[in-house]
Ligand code: FES
């Protein structure tokens with residue numbers, strides 16, 4: 001029952017409280033006299049399907065909801081938490097992994113689509129204790145600060161170096177028909193523009209990739 005001021009009717013506060021309560025009921029669609037939900041009712045089980053994934057040269061057998069993204073499969077089901085989720089919308093690049101040598105956003109693909117593919121995550125780049133040249137260059141050049149974008153940056157750089165070696169042009173290429181690509185800083189910046197870094201380590205990331213490209 002709304003409180004009223006005997007002389008002035010309902011106060012502003014009680015009108016607001018009543019409005020909020022009504023709004024919540026309308027928004028949730030719960031009738032005022034609804035019975036409480038049956039606490040014992042069990043939720044419908046999520047259907048799953050068996051999948052096999054080959055990651056970092058090892059085979060994994062998993063049973064997953066077919067809607068599971070590759071990123072969630074890696075992080076939540078296989079313990080490979082190096083690949084990061086920055087947006088889950090294909091906008092940040094933190095989830096970049098390599099599939100058959102090509103970089104993709106693992107948040108935008110389903111795990112179920114990768115039977116038979118060779119998936120490489122940041123955990124699979126080093127050879128034992130020997131860092132991949134791109135990893136070593138990121139360390140040497142301080143190509144990271146918080147490190148959250150770094151696995152995606154490194155996987156993306158590894159894929160990008162392969163694309164450049166194959167002669168793929170970019171938006172920054174003056175001659176798209178040229179047989180080889182000179183990895184200028186402008187080329188590196190353009191080709192890495194799908195990987196966002198909030199710590200703004202970009203100058204050092206470019207320097208690291210330039211070093212790795214020269215070493216390769
Ligand atoms: S988490 Fe995949 S692009 Fe951002």
Ligand code: FES
Pocket residue numbers: 143144145146147148149150196197198199200201
């Ligand atoms: S190092 Fe922090 S977001 Fe890139």
